[in-house]
Amino acid sequence: MASTSNKPDDNRGKIILGIVFGVVAVALIAAVVFTGSDDDAGTAAASEFGQPTVSGDSLPAVSEATVGSTTDPAVGEAIPEVSGQNFAGEPVEIKQDGQPKAILFVSHSCGHCQAEIPEVQAWLDETGGVSGVDLITVSTSAAQVGGNWPPSEWLAREGWTSPVIADDEDLSVFFAYGGSVIPYWVFVDDEGNVTRRWAGRLETELIEVAMLETLG
Amino acid sequence: MLDLDTMKLFFGFLTLVANLVVVGYLAVVIAARWSSAAADLRIRINGYLDGYELLFGALAAGTATLGSLYLSEIAHLIPCTDCWYQRIAMYPIAVILGIATVRRDANVRIYVTTIAVMGAIVSIYHYLIQWFPNLEGTSCTTSVPCTGVWFRVFGFISIPYMALSAFALVLVMMLALRSNTAGTEDRE
Numbered sequence: 005m006a007s008t009s010n011k012p013d014d015n016r017g018k019i020i021l022g023i024v025f026g027v028v029a030v031a032l033i034a035a036v037v038f039t040g041s042d043d044d045a046g047t048a049a050a051s052e053f054g055q056p057t058v059s060g061d062s063l064p065a066v067s068e069a070t071v072g073s074t075t076d077p078a079v080g081e082a083i084p085e086v087s088g089q090n091f092a093g094e095p096v097e098i099k100q101d102g103q104p105k106a107i108l109f110v111s112h113s114c115g116h117c118q119a120e121i122p123e124v125q126a127w128l129d130e131t132g133g134v135s136g137v138d139l140i141t142v143s144t145s146a147a148q149v150g151g152n153w154p155p156s157e158w159l160a161r162e163g164w165t166s167p168v169i170a171d172d173e174d175l176s177v178f179f180a181y182g183g184s185v186i187p188y189w190v191f192v193d194d195e196g197n198v199t200r201r202w203a204g205r206l207e208t209e210l211i212e213v214a215m216l217e218t219l220g
Numbered sequence: 221m222l223d224l225d226t227m228k229l230f231f232g233f234l235t236l237v238a239n240l241v242v243v244g245y246l247a248v249v250i251a252a253r254w255s256s257a258a259a260d261l262r263i264r265i266n267g268y269l270d271g272y273e274l275l276f277g278a279l280a281a282g283t284a285t286l287g288s289l290y291l292s293e294i295a296h297l298i299p300c301t302d303c304w305y306q307r308i309a310m311y312p313i314a315v316i317l318g319i320a321t322v323r324r325d326a327n328v329r330i331y332v333t334t335i336a337v338m339g340a341i342v343s344i345y346h347y348l349i350q351w352f353p354n355l356e357g358t359s360c361t362t363s364v365p366c367t368g369v370w371f372r373v374f375g376f377i378s379i380p381y382m383a384l385s386a387f388a389l390v391l392v393m394m395l396a397l398r399s400n401t402a403g404t405e406d407r408e
Contacts, residue, residue: 016268017271017272020268020272024276024279027234027237028234030233031230031233031234031237032230034229034230034233035222035226035227035229035230035232035233036222036226038229039223039225039226039229111360111362111365113360113364113365113368114360114365114367114368115349115350115353115360115365115366115367115368115369116353116354116357116358116359116360116365116367117360118353118367118368118369119353119354144362145362147298151368151369151370151371152368152369175362178362183362184362185359185360185361185362186359186360186362187359187360188359203359204357204358204359205353205354205358205359
């Protein structure tokens, strides 16, 4: 058996171990000193989950084979209607109300969602989006132990202007719309039928095309 | 009990210390190729480390192991798939180096180096997709997305960065062990 070259010297060992434990102690003390008191932690949790009610038939689960295609079995299907709340508890709805719409499902802890939101907001700020097409966001798959918590602060920080429905802890809205991954887009025409679904990040050019498609 | 914010900062400071050791040691090793003063310094540093490389490696891997267990079991930050791959590499290193420290068995260097390199590669990939999610597809699962960031201490130290720092420190200790073992064999 090859052994390390020298038998550790007792004095040198004590000095080295003293340095190691000293560094650890200093790091721990510094961490305690520099950690600010965070009395607000967790206070937002109650409003990060909504209590949405979903009515109507659920859409079939989105499939990798047909996502983004007109062969998607959800295309032409009526969307489930949702009565929910935003983070402030104010009512926000997704209805078959004669208004074309794009529905975006995002999660605060998803890196792709974190990248998608500012891109879409920049596009909205620059162009105003597509006239006549509403954009509604569903904050889903929220978890207090997840990164970038809470979703309300994340979206506020990004200057997100679209109305938001807070999904519940069972992801009821997300699953009713056939979601499997996020970000997830569902485009709906004025009759309340699905025109296209996309799973994953979308370039704003594609979002614009899909929105225009909802206008017929 | 210290709260998560304090522990994150604590781990962040330890990570910075590990980074300083790794960067400093590698800088000396590289400079030693051209500078006799740096070569002398390298010999002196290796002399200080001689006999303690396994212990320092074990401490680095052990701290990373305990830290990851704190984050998942006490702070309840659920590990993603890439986190698990890094754990698969880190945990045995802690055990192997712990035993090797007691037995003063330098033969473990090749095993530890191999596992640490594999773990470091996963850490680098995980860290990159946290900054550039498009490197890994365009979507996240609703469970625990690897592109998600639980936290970034000082704006850049995320969990895979911490793991990478620990793997790098282990590798530097194995490098020092290699130099010192070779030196001993030469003397013998």
